[in-house]
Amino acid sequence: MISHHLPALQVVVPLMAAPLCFLLGRYRRLGWILSTLVSWLCLWIAVRLAFQVADGGQIQYAFGGWAPPWGIEYRVDQLNVLVLLIVSGIASVMFPYSWSSVQNEVDPEQQPLFFTCMLLCLAGLLGITITGDAFNLFVLLEISSLSTYTLISLGRDRRALTASFQYLIMGTIGATFILIGVGILYMLTGTLNMADLSDRIGEIGESRALQAGFGFLIVGIGLKLAMFPLHLWLPNAYAFAPSIVSAFIAATATKVAVYVMVRYLFTIFGHEFSFSAMYIHWLLIPVGLIAVLFTSIVAVFQRDIKRMLAYSSVAQIGYMLVGIGLVSTTGLTATLLHLFNHALMKGALFLSMGAVCYRLGNTLIDNMDGIGRQMPWTMGAFVAGGLSLIGVPLTVGFISKWYLILAALEKGWWPIAVIVVLGSLIAVIYVWRVVEAAYLHQRPDQSVTVVEAPASLLVPTWILVLANYYFGIDASFTTGFTSSAATTLFGAP
């Protein structure tokens, strides 16, 4: 019986755990234990679902017993089960980590709120991924966004409030655009179910209203995923949020937004409309390439390492957009691979910075002189994650960039391949700056001596680092899943 309800439970469990966690109130440790257990349960459910759809099938779950398109349905296929695995996997690594980190960075009175919001955010992200209904997606997007704004504002720095407000304004505009887009689609088709939408959009043919809806959706989602000129909210939000929040949203939120983009372009509008009629790739490729070059260069000049990683995230999103824009199975595979792999590497990097922040109180590069010797495991994790970010062979970063370059060469667009390599070279520079400070500089005499971060922070960090190498050496699982998902997306009319 349970296995039938798995798709609903995937979201309902964290959703119901959130008010429970809030009711626990001042029993903060219980709240944390609850949220950790819930995150593990979510991972277990996601793994079960992944086994069920591994052969390319679909699972449908109708809420309230109303058959779609009248009711809301959840629909699991290979594409979103991959994202479910990332989100719940990252959560199950980060929730255990959060206790020590949060003790250090968040006011004790606000910690129950913190865990409640983490659960809400998790539930929202999982829900966006699993749902097969365009409006339900919007509702869950609101849940995850609102809780993210709250989480960011809990940062210790006063500037966290401004960052959160900036994100709130941009995020709300994005959400409104998505709502307008969904409204137009509903007006044209009379349905909100994604599969049904895709059938009916095919029948409409040339329609300016449809094109306007498409535009609104793309801009709205673009705001959410920090597509290049719309990325301005992201660096501040990541830099001033509590470390665990930066790590969690960097590894999951933008990935989910990329998934939504793929879902809209391929499933709902269909690749023929998106690419042959709307020429969306002529937007995505330039925007992606500029993001790769420009924000990578900006990243080199950051003093705060969390901020540097944030800019690097915008660049990585650029790679994903280029992958979509190449309009080929290989390109889309590269995007999906990078989606998975980037979650692993950014997760590891942000967690190691969280450990640095735990000991130093901030992540400014000036304060990190010589800490490589005092915090060998933490900085080791950073270097290992950094290698993956650069794309050194045997890491996951190499796999996804390899696919991206292959896809570009398949089309004969070699300049794209050159820019991808160039982006990696710039990544070498910014990762090297940290390595230089941490290992080659002497620790200044008057500075406080730091010791290694506690095991509760190191173990989750290293789990992610090892995942970077595991999936880098044996990529059969990820490549198998992503390429078959990509083939399905192109195969479906």
Next chain:
Amino acid sequence: MLAITAIAVVRFRRLFTVVMLFGIYSLLSAMIFVVLDAVDVAFTEAAVGAGISTVLMLATLVTTGRHEKPPRHHPLLPLAVVTVTGAGLIWGTLDMPGFGNPADPVHHHVADRYVIESPREIGIPNMVTSVLASYRGYDTMGEVIVVFTALMGVLSLIGIRRQRKQSTPPPENSATRRPYPVLQVMAILLIPFIILFALYVQFHGDYGPGGGFQAGVIFAAAIILYTLNFGLDDAMLLAPPKVVLRLSALGVLIYAGTGVVSMLNGGNYLDYNALSHDPLQGQHFGILVIELGVGITVAAVMIAIFFAFAGKTEKQ
């Protein structure tokens, strides 16, 4: 008129005026919704937009001051963005299916079944409630959680001021705290009717416009009216913040719990048919319970948010 109000909102620098104009804007849009035959939406807009949010914005004004700072940067780029967006919308709408045309896709497909089948499948006359609470009940649950999440946000930023300890002597300015006996009497007279009306809206949502969202807001309005007239401390004795906060979580759990119960009874999540041996009765019962959950959460959240703002105001 809507457009004139909107432009006025942007032009005025006196925030007090702006808030009042927002209220007018909401009432105007509520009227438009009535004209469009969307009574439920109009009801919500009037209660939330014109009522509660105006009060909340006024509470904010007390803490922040009444005048907007003159803008620092040039409005040219934003203006360009807004113009392009607006042009896009208009350009898109030119090709839209004609307004009110009964042959439009939006009136067929799913809507057909909602209109024709819902009395038989769900058994209540108000179709909006059928769609809201049953066909798309999961979305409504999401909305309730959005409201709950908003409360989390407010709490994390402001927090509710703790109750004044009983031992502290009553403040000297008690004269300023109870200045308007006429208003107080009126409030006492009105509050029972407001609460009664809230309960009517709550339980009558199956038949007429209304439901948990509106009822919750109206109920909260009663408490807020009390607070405005008798001061925050008395109101907190009436509705202790701890209880209010717990209720906000409880409402969500009632809603989500209904889903779990239907799951345990062998149906899908939120399948009310499984709640009773008779599907229609199950639907009735399910909708009643979840609307109750909605009402509790919405009322509790509104009161808690108002307390948070009011507490902030009194501190200064």
